[in-house]
Amino acid sequence: MQRRPEKPMKTLKSCKVLGPVATIFDSANTGSWRIERPVVKFEDCIKCGTCARYCPANIIDIFKDERECVVIDYYYCKGCGICANECPVGCIEMVDERSARKNDLQNA
Amino acid sequence: MTYKMLDGNGAAVEAMKLARVKVVSAYPITPQSSIAEKLSELVAKGELDAEYIRVESEHTAMSAAAAAQLTGVRAATATSSVGLALMSEVVGLAAGCRVPIVMPVVNRALVAPWSLWCDHSDAMSVRDSGWLQFYCQNVQDVLDLMIMAYKIAEHEKVLLPAMVCLDGFFLSHSMQKVEVYDQKLVDQFIGEYIPKNTYLNTEDPMFICDLTPPEDFTELKYQQKVAMDNAVDVIAEVQDEFYRIFGRKSSIIEEYMTEDADAVLVALGSMSGTAKHVANEMRKRGLRVGVLKIVVYRPFPFKQIREALKAKKVVGVFDRSAGLGAQGGPVWTEVCAALRGLDIDIRGYVGGLGGRDVPETTIEKIFNELLDIYKGKRILHTNWIDVKDNAMEIREVLKVV
Numbered sequence: 001m002q003r004r005p006e007k008p009m010k011t012l013k014s015c016k017v018l019g020p021v022a023t024i025f026d027s028a029n030t031g032s033w034r035i036e037r038p039v040v041k042f043e044d045c046i047k048c049g050t051c052a053r054y055c056p057a058n059i060i061d062i063f064k065d066e067r068e069c070v071v072i073d074y075y076y077c078k079g080c081g082i083c084a085n086e087c088p089v090g091c092i093e094m095v096d097e098r099s100a101r102k103n104d105l106q107n108a
Numbered sequence: 109m110t111y112k113m114l115d116g117n118g119a120a121v122e123a124m125k126l127a128r129v130k131v132v133s134a135y136p137i138t139p140q141s142s143i144a145e146k147l148s149e150l151v152a153k154g155e156l157d158a159e160y161i162r163v164e165s166e167h168t169a170m171s172a173a174a175a176a177q178l179t180g181v182r183a184a185t186a187t188s189s190v191g192l193a194l195m196s197e198v199v200g201l202a203a204g205c206r207v208p209i210v211m212p213v214v215n216r217a218l219v220a221p222w223s224l225w226c227d228h229s230d231a232m233s234v235r236d237s238g239w240l241q242f243y244c245q246n247v248q249d250v251l252d253l254m255i256m257a258y259k260i261a262e263h264e265k266v267l268l269p270a271m272v273c274l275d276g277f278f279l280s281h282s283m284q285k286v287e288v289y290d291q292k293l294v295d296q297f298i299g300e301y302i303p304k305n306t307y308l309n310t311e312d313p314m315f316i317c318d319l320t321p322p323e324d325f326t327e328l329k330y331q332q333k334v335a336m337d338n339a340v341d342v343i344a345e346v347q348d349e350f351y352r353i354f355g356r357k358s359s360i361i362e363e364y365m366t367e368d369a370d371a372v373l374v375a376l377g378s379m380s381g382t383a384k385h386v387a388n389e390m391r392k393r394g395l396r397v398g399v400l401k402i403v404v405y406r407p408f409p410f411k412q413i414r415e416a417l418k419a420k421k422v423v424g425v426f427d428r429s430a431g432l433g434a435q436g437g438p439v440w441t442e443v444c445a446a447l448r449g450l451d452i453d454i455r456g457y458v459g460g461l462g463g464r465d466v467p468e469t470t471i472e473k474i475f476n477e478l479l480d481i482y483k484g485k486r487i488l489h490t491n492w493i494d495v496k497d498n499a500m501e502i503r504e505v506l507k508v509v
Contacts, residue, residue, distance in 0.1 A: 018267060018331050019206040020324075021306045022315045 027076075030057070034079035036094040040070045044091035051083035051092060114286045116250045116279035117142040120186065120212040120272070122286075123254030125156050126294040127210070130181035130301075133161040133172035137191040138224045139276040140214040147184065158184075166191040170198035174207045178308040178316060182258070182301045183209055188276060189216035189223075189230045196234055202269045203238025203332065205317050206305050208261035209269040210254060215377065215428075216276040217462040225463020226276040228377065229429040232438050238332050240270040240339060241406040243376040247284035250274050252356055253403070255289070258298045259346045265338040267305055273405075275378040277463070289354055297353055336407045343404055360409045362401040363416050365391065369398030371478035372417060374425040374443055376402040379466040383426070386471040397475045402439070410446035422453045422482040424474050424489075428460045436491075453481060459493040470494050 038051075047069050052060040059073040060083060070092075072083075084092040114122060120143055124132075132151065134144040150156035159176075163169045166187050173183040187195055192213060202209055213231050217223040231241060240261060242253040250272065257270040274280055306316050320328060340360070347358045364384050366372050375383045380401040387397050400416055400423075402409065417423055427437020434441060440456030447454060457474055460466040470493055480486035496502070 017306050018328075018335075019204060019306060020317050020320045020328055021205075022318045023313065025315065 029075060030078050031075045034077060034097050036079045036081065037074065037077065037097050037100050038072060038079070038081065038083050038092045039095050039100070040072075041091045041093065042068055042070070044089050045069060046089055048088060050086050050088060054082050054086040056080065056082060110288045110290075111285055112288050113283050114247055114251075114288075115142070115281050115283050116244070116247050116274040117212075117214065117281070118146065119247050119250040119286055120254055120274070121146040121150070122288055123251050124184045125150060126255065126289065126291060127182055127258050127298060128295075129156070129158055129184040131159045131161065131173065131176035131183040132185070133163050133169045133176065133183065134185045135163050135166050135169045135187070135191060137166070137188045139216060139280045140186050140188040140191070140212070142280075143186040143212060143214070166195035167198055170195045170202060173209055174198060174202045174205065175308065177207050177209055178205070178303070178306065180301065180303045180307055185209070186212040186214070188214040189218055192230045192234060193218060196237070199234050199239065200237050201317060204328070206267040206332075206335075207269060208267055210257045210261055211269065211271050212250070212254065213271045213273045214276045214280045215273050221462065223462040224276075226278055227428045227461045227463070228273070231271060231273045232429045234271075235406060235438060238268060238336075239406060240266075240268055240404070242270065242272045242404055243402060244272065244274045244279060245378060245381045245401065247279060247282065248286050248356075250279065251286055251288065252350065252354070252358060255294060255298065256343075256346050256350050256358065260339065260343050262298075262301070262304070263342045263346070264304045266335050266342050268332070268335050268339065273377065278378040287356070293353055297350070339407050340409070358403065360404045361412045361416060362403060364399040364401065366398035366400055366416060366420075368396055369420070370396045370482045371422045371424065371475055372398045372400055372420055373471070373474060373478070374400045374402065374413075374423065374439065376405060376439065377428060379426060379428065379460060379471070382466055382468060383471050386468050386475065389468070390472065390475055395475070395479060397479070405439075408442050408446070410442070413443060413446045414450075417447060417452065418450055420452055422455070422478050423447070424455045424457055424478045426457045426459065426466075426474065428466075430458055430461060455481065455489045456491060457489070457493045458491060464494055466494075
């Protein structure tokens, strides 16, 4: 999950090399594969953490003291829907990614 | 000047020692085994300051060698036949990652039929893998081409790995008098290994051979193509320099009495020596025949071959691999491509498979056929020159009925 060099190198010099090589370690934006995204209805959430335990990508964090206690990292969330399926109170809804993105843009 | 009695494998080891390889990862396979054995002996005795990694397969042999070389030292490995086939995934990796390893390939037939003996089907199977390929005529060639291969492969305009192909048993196990060069001169010629491209260093990490998307793949492949193109000039330069320092001439192709020849035979490897000898003998009888020896098969010297053969009427090409399913053997198809558009009758011969000797009689038969074609006395040629008449009936079994 590193999106910049691990540590700043002492002297950085740009030089051309041949062949497949990388020095900036970046992981794939798996969130771009998503067709549906999980959205939490916080008023119904009982803060049990089941969604986080079942997330196969381990990208859900629970903050019990916050109102918006479930934080999903959408950069990596592939939208598999396991969290929505496992939620004991059914407070996670899978919504269409395109319309969700449109809403994001309008709200921004 | 020192002379030693060496077989082909011994000469390959001598060259690796002179190049001061620091890591050896080789898996023994007939007829390459004595290379792996001699290297381990040298390391055990302390005569070669290198780490010897005992690997469990050729796949690992090349993986370890490529990774070791990326840490900034010369690495050595060697293989043959099915070993090369097992290695082939990593053969492509070494080329694509631009690791200039020099590897002797002791030519032996690929299976099946299972064989331990010489033909070129192993090296030909990886001819398009991005490696330079050199073919040796004799044991001295093994030493010379290995030493030159280090300098060529590591050249910053090339940075491609190189195979030095020597015919199994015919060269690998035949003792010849070889001039072995002074360590100081070799040091001066190829120099200390300096990584000129990517490297593995924990202080300054690089991820080599990461997943490359379609956006960049073509470009990285094109870089290899450019390197192959550059290699032609670099090889010629290095051969000149080798001549100046060591006094031994070498060339990309060798034209042997081709100038006035009515029929020319294109050959590579140990059989080109026989072909030259037969040409000498036939010349004594007034028959104008010549030989074109291909020393560098990758990059394929199409310009040199075209220039050398453009005025010829009849050319034969001897392939020591079958080229199954193709119109002819791989060398023949490429010679045809090099000579396309010219009015030349190019005849492909396949022979010397799986250790079958290529004696003077076989070569003479080819030359006689080519001369007959030249004179218009003959139309067809014997494509599989040394196949037995009873080829379809050589096995009989008893079956339970």
